Amino acid sequence: MSVITVNNVTKVYENGASGLDKVSLTIKPQDFAFVVGSSGSGKSTLMKLMLKEIEPTSGEIVINNINLGGLAHKEVPYFRRKIGVVFQDFRLLPNKTVYENVAFAMQVVESSSRDIRRTVPAVLAMVGLQRKAKAYPNQLSGGEQQRTALARAIINKPPILLADEPTGNLDPDTAWEIMDLLEDINNRGTTIVIATHAKDIVDEMQKRVITLRNGVLIRDIEKGGYEDEV
């Protein structure tokens, strides 16, 4: 049983640029997969397609047994609540504290105040930010900001977490802290898909690696490292 199925998906943008070219892949529950490739290889396109941010030109994507092609506009928010997202630039809300940024994800799904008060501190503790609850993003380091973003991404217990270059703006030591956290989250049952350039991390972690080049899937191995050339 797969949690993500990408079936012969092609994406051609309006300007004629090719995003993906007949890509097919399957990600199983609790997989930890890296999507690697150079800039323009199609990593971001794949992420956007999985988030239903853009539509494929052809092919279909099924996530959590939901065919994204048949998803009505008003159903998209409910679909996205099952997917946690982390970005390279953190995308925290600058006018909200760490606590408020994380709680925001629960407010959006109309969780009760009691649930929020109970859950947020627990998740902050999990990512090691319990002492930073009242800090604002501009008072945090890059690693702390990304941990806040991670906490926000997992607070609603999504089965899938997508991370687009999560360590792109971090120094190596901090990057490893984030990867350790992601591995921990994966061990708790969340399927993780990470788009990344970070060769060292991919090589070290020896997880599943999906390689894209010019929109084409050229390699998909269960355990391996980052290879620039095939």
Added chain:
Amino acid sequence: MKFRTLSYYLSEAVKSLVRNRLMTLASILTVFSCIFILVFSYSVAMNIDHFLAQLEDSLSLSAFIASDVEDSQVLSMLHEIESMENVAQIEYISYDEAFERALEMFANDPMFTLGLTPGIFPRSFIITMEDVSDYSSVVNALQSMVDNDRGLEYVRYHQSIITVISTLSNGIRIISTVMIIILIVLANVIIMNTIRLTINSRRNEITIMKYIGATDWFIKWPFIIEGMLIGLIGAALPVMIVWFGYGGAAEAIHNSFFMVEEVLTFRSAASIFVVLMPLSLSIGMGIGIYGSIISMRKHLQV
């Protein structure tokens, strides 16, 4: 919608209002101006209508009977005039009664009536109309009787007062309507800009909200409530000002003008504001909500 979600929308709306306070103030002042004119002109129009209704009882036409008309003809003339359209009531003033009225009028200056006898003052009909603003039909009919020597000598009526009041009322209504329309358009433009600023300042937040799984309405409601609050505050202020100032203004006018003091009374504030308050608040909120919706359509893609 859960209460906690509503309180979230409200708090986000208030934060936006405070964050863009200059534009918020401009929006509120424009709505304020619009509703102030509405409240003022409505109060004036209602009172003018009230005055006209009161004047119907005191304003009347006097048609003076020619001296060569026999008493026996008077009754048929009375019936003829009574049957005219818009005539509510007709009263016959005989020679004796006319004399008595003159004595009463000049009771403080008996010199004016010294040596006078009944017969000096002509007989007359005093005619009260159903609709005082539509006096011309009755006047024309009576004037026709005068012109055709059908028993009337001349007709006297308070044309100037009726005309002035009717003209004033219509003039105020027209000018107020034009000004209100202009201000509604202006208020909408300013509110649209206020909401646009809010949308722009919250674009990052909106994008994140979409990724997290916020529904379209979760994103839109704070903007709608923001517009509604602008309209509500802008409308509530003039209503309160006019409500508290109404009594004093009515008393000042009452004491300043002889005719008003003697003949006319103002409508009570409660009778005017029972309609005006919900009307003004609804229009104010409507302006705010409409401005928000238009701005969201143009600048917010969810």
